[in-house]
Amino acid sequence: MTEGIRKILIIEDDEGLQRQYKWNFDNYDIIFAGDREQALDYINRYDLKVVLLDLGLPPDPDGTTEGFAILNEITQRQPNCKIIVASGHEARASAIKAISLGAYDFYQKPVDADEIRFMVERAFNLYDLEQENRLLQKQQKAPRLRGLISACDKMEKVCAVIERVAPTNVSVLLLGASGTGKELLAHSLHDLSERSEKPFVAINCGAIPENLIESELFGFEKGAFTGAHKQVKGKIEMAEGGTLFLDEIGDLPLAMQVKLLRFLQERIIERIGGRKEIAVDVRVVSATHQQLHNQSDGGVFQENQFREDLYYRLSEIVVNIPDLKDRDGDALLLAHSFLNKYANQYQKGAKTFDHKAVKAIGSYQWPGNVRELENRIKRAVIMSDNSKISFKDLQIDYDDGQNDVMNLKEIKQISEKSTIIKALAQSKGNISETARLLGISRPTFYGLLKQYNINIEK
Ligand SMILES: Nc1ncnc2c1ncn2[C@@H]1O[C@H](COP(=O)(O)OP(=O)(O)OP(=O)(O)O)[C@@H](O)[C@H]1O
Ligand SMILES: [Mg+2]
Known part of the structure; x- marks a missing residue:
């Protein structure tokens, strides 16, 4: 869930007011609609979190028919959207009716810049919170594979294949990058099969020295080599009746690839130093973070690092596991789940993330995927004594461009800027008129425009 600039749809036909909103919401991505048709076009095109809706729109600018018709459309099509309704002085009753029909809040014109900004900000925050909650509930309703947490479509598809x-x-x-859950899915394949009562045996082909891997896989007889004091079964044999998980298969040395291929073709093994052929019934699941097979240029096949015939034996079905950053909403969902898990495990009491931590989790790229997320949260739970985990506890570099505490100077600047904007709107952008309203000279006024980076053209 990448946190971009917040998009807001403002349905308002009055151009003066549109200008004022532009100044008011200069840090938002605003789309304006002046009538029902245009509004519906945007409602169909975008997923909207917050909409400002003027009830009086052409062709009925003094009534409310258009406004209510749009309100009805939005609540039908985007029921989670927060709609803030604007009404004229005398239309308080309509505003209240709008609330009963599903609007989130209302305000009466004339627009008070601060009030409307806070209202919109609050609506966005509430939307985000509710969205988070919906994801959590969805997850609770549908635990598909044991221990696997996800609510995004891409992982849904992966789970369906599994x-x-x-x-x-x-x-x-x-196939998946480091920490995406390859081992977890290999376990799921086993757990959901008729072999689940039999062993699940994993071997990490990248972690075992080349000279030991054969005995690890195939086992050996007593006296097969110096130090072979007794007969030892290999991992393949140990998995009899169950599942053999060959992790980091891309690291399997070429000589071993030949032996593994032979096993996969004939389903028999010989222990090192043994003469007997032993039939073994295992289901093989393998995993790698490497691109073994590059469709476009033959990839590593050409460089002779991975045998093509072995690849096809292992990959009757290929499952591509997406990176965490490409799974919409999953980072936050997993983060909550790990937070609860580790807060319980370390008896740290109930913990939550603060607002910025939520944003940071959503925008961070998670190069180490779920494993990295889990580790960061575990560390934060252990290291922090606060009930709220911040992005600093997670040690994520995150800059939202805002400081927590505003000093008096900043407050003065914000209110000065907003007063200038209001005055500009009132005088429709006329410089002399605005300077007169504010009781300052034109040069002073120009100085302030520059200081606050206000663009009159806008
Ligand atoms: N969707 C998920 N829901 C819950 N936990 C997950 C999920 N995906 C991964 N995990 C957890 O994240 C950690 C890493 O997962 P796993 O070991 O399966 O990844 P991997 O792809 O095998 O990683 P590596 O390439 O580093 O071996 C594990 O603790 C696992 O339980
Ligand atoms: Mg792994």
Whole structure:
């Protein structure tokens, strides 16, 4: 969930007011609609969090028919959207009716810049909170694979493939960057199969020295080599009836690839130093973060690092696991889940994330994926004694461009800027008139425009 500039739809036909809103919401991405048709066009095109809606619009600018018709459309099509309704002095009753029909809040014209800014800010915050809550509830309702947390469509698809192929014996190759959950999914494939009562045996092909990997996989007989004091079964044999998980398969040395291929073709092994052929029934799941097979240029096949024939044996089904940054909303969902898990585990009491931590989690790129997220949260829970975890506790570089505490000078500047904007709106951008309203000279006024970076053209 990348946190960009907030988009707001303002449905208002009065150009003067549109100008004022532009100044008021200069840090928002504003889209204006002047009538119902244009409004509906935007409502169909964008997912909207907050809409400002003037009830009196052409062709009925003094009534409310257009406003209510739009309100009805938005509540039907985007029921989670926060709609703030604007009404004239005498139309308080209509505003209240709008609330009963699903609007979030209302204000009476003339517009007070500060009031409306706060109202909009609050609506966005509430929307974000509710959205987070919806994700959590969705997750609670649908735990598909044990221990796997996700609410995004991409992972839904991955889970659907896992569920479908789990009961079969096909070889599955899991492709995903470090920490994306390859091992977790390999476990799911096992748990959801008829082999679940039998062993799940994992071997990390990248972590075992080349000279030991053969004995790890195939085992050895007593006396096969110096130090072989007794017969030892290999991992393949240990997985009999169950699932063999070959992790980091891309690191398997070429000589071992040949031996593994032979096993996959014939389903028999010979222990080192043994003469007997032993039939083994295992289901093979493998995983790698490497691109073993590059469709466009033949990839590593050409460089002779990974055998093509082995690749095709292992990859009857290929599952691509997306990076965490590409799973909408999942980072936050996982973060909450890990927060609860570790707060319980370390008996730290109830913990939550503060507002900026939520934003930071949503915008950080998570190069180490779920593993990194889990580690950062675990560390924050252990290291912090506060009930609210901040982005600093998570040690994420995050800059929202705002300081927590405003000093008096900043408050004065904000109110000065907003007064200038109001005056500009009132005088429709006329410089002399605005300077007169503010009781200052034109040069002073120009100085202030420059200081506050106010663009009159806007
Ligand atoms: N969707 C998920 N929901 C909950 N926990 C997850 C999810 N994905 C991964 N995890 C957890 O994140 C950690 C890393 O996952 P896993 O070991 O399966 O990843 P991996 O792809 O095998 O990583 P690596 O390439 O580093 O070996 C584990 O603790 C796992 O339980
Ligand atoms: Mg792994």
